[in-house]
Amino acid sequence: MDVTVKFLGGAGAVTGSKYLIDLGDFEFLVDCGLYQGAKNLRKRNWDKFPMPPTDMEAIILTHAHLDHVGYLPKLVKQGFKGPIYCTEATAELAKILLLDSGKLQEEEAEYARKKGYSRHESPEPLYTRDDAESVFPQLVPQQFETPFQINPNVSVTYYHAGHILGAAIVKVIVKGDTQEKKLVFSGDLGRYHDPILYPPTRIPKADILWIESTYGDRVSPPVKAEEELGRAIRDTFDRDGLVIIPAFALGRTQLVMYYLYQLMEKGKIPKVPIFLDSPMAINATKLYLDYKNDHQLTACLEEEDHHLFDHPQLHYFRKQEESRSLNEYRGNAIIISASGMATGGRVLHHLFHHLPNEKNSVIFVGYQAYGTRGRRLVDGENEVRIYGREVPVKAKIYQIDGLSAHADQEELMDWAEGFTDRPKITFIIHGEEQSATVLGQKLHDELGWQTVIPQYLESFMLFKNI
Structure with missing residues (x-):
């Protein structure tokens, strides 16, 4: 049996993760992500899929972020009919995110029709909400640390990766005629000291390893996020102001809720109303109650009178x-x-109405990408455009570091050092060129690993005649 991999995404870029494993008579995909960000990458979402989707027999998901699951509706629409394996929480989160993604695709197409900026006379969405719903019957939820077969010669096991609820490291064991081989996919790794999620599980052995490199070139500063958040809130309340926190619905929102609850219970900020104004965030938060074994908050959530989500x-x-x-x-x-970057959603209404008041504050709790409204606010612009109007920025702007959901370089190296044997090949994936190059070199220099930074659509022979 020969085993090859083809990189259909997540190579040379942070988005669009798709890794096609070909065993000759059985092909499966690890992750099925949407390209996001730069226009030249987003255009790939519209390209013809590099192979007939009907030829693939299964998909294995690492977690529910759109850059790992967001292409599923289009692939199913094009004819993929096989099982889509994922953890239980990932299945439920994927439903929430895919429906929202379908809605946004529809809205963008409608807006393009109205404004006439599309090259097409009648622009169509990449996929619709109905297309997203068509994915749901093919989702096959699995438990952590419980091997399952996707083929007589292929077994899969999920391990905790941190990052977001349900996120997993994937171990794939391929059984050949004379031996078996282990393929390990890191997925996106979380932080080692996240107060909510488990740290990434150490995996002792891998013949071939795929490791993400989102923050492969940087070390996060030693920031005490809870203290900084408390300080910014107290400063605002001293001015008799109101706090707006733009936050992504999945992961970051729940971490902010945790810190706010801790600050109030410890008496470090007053007990004031907290308004969670995001239907998606509310739905995602409920899943923390449904999947208590997937995070570290069980003891907190079992308090009789109240807890951080109630x-x-x-x-x-x-x-x-x-x-x-x-x-x-x-x-x-x-x-x-x-x-979270103030690029859309309900937070724009709040910014529109509250930015002009010098008593108020806006606290950003994550990275603000270049070109976003959040980045312009953090960079100190005096006005920002919202709903076609220039809004004066008189509220105070804060940015709290230390709330990232991604492992930094030191944590990626720490996880890598958990392997007792050197992998035959380590593919550096899911990172920009700089971060992938730096991490690859560090793994080579310090651990003696053979590292490869694959490019889009590049193929590699992993094993021959196993």
Whole structure:
């Protein structure tokens, strides 16, 4: 049996993760991500898939972020009918994110039709909400640390990766005629000291390793996020102001809720209303209650009177009219709303109405990409354009580091050092050129590993006649 891999995404870029494993008579895909970010990458979402989707027999997912699952509706629409394996929490999160993605695709196509900026006379969405729903029957949830067969010669085991709820490291064992080989995919690795999620599981052996390199060239500063967040909130309340926290619905929002609860219970900030104004974030938060074995909060959530996701100060706002009621809110309160880089979503309404008030503050809790509204605010611009109008920025802007969901270089190296044997080949994936190159060189110099940085559509022979 010969085994090859073809890199259909997540190679030379941080998005679009897709790794095709070919055993000759059985082909399966690890991750099925959407390209995001730069236009030249997003255009790949519209390219013809490099092989007939009907030829693939299974998909294995690492976690539910769109750059790992967001292409599924298009692939299923093109004829893929096989099982899509994932952890239980990933299955539920994928449903939430794919439906939202389908809705956004529809809205973007409609907006392009109205404004006439598309090259096409009648622009169509990449996929619709109905296309997203068509994926759901093919999802096959699996438990952590429990091997399962996807083929008589292929077994798979999921291990905790941290990063987000349900995220997994994937170990694939391929049984040949004379021997078996281990393929290990890191997925996206989380932080070792995340207060909510388990640290990435150490895997002792891999014949071939795929390791992400998102932050392969940087070490996160030793920041105490809870203290910095508390300080920014106290400063705002001293001005009798209101706090707006733009946060991504999945992962970052729940971490912010954890820190806010801790700060209030410890008496480090006043007990004021917290408004979680994001239907997707509310749905994602509920899953932390449904999948208590997938995170470290079980003891906290079993408190009898209240906990970080259910206490008197916390208010869940699903309806648009509830969200709009916050436009005229004055006084001490905290609004958490998506999106995390202020590129869209309900948070724009809150920024539009509250940025002009010098008493208020906006606290960013994650990286702000170049060109985003969040980046312009963090960089100190005096005005930002929202809904076609220039809005004066008089509120104070804070940025809290230390809340990233990605392992930094030191943590990636720490995880790599858990292997007792050197992999035959280590593919450096899911990173920009700089971060992948730096991590690859460090793994080579310090651990003596043979590292390869694959390119888009490049293929490699992994094993011959196993």
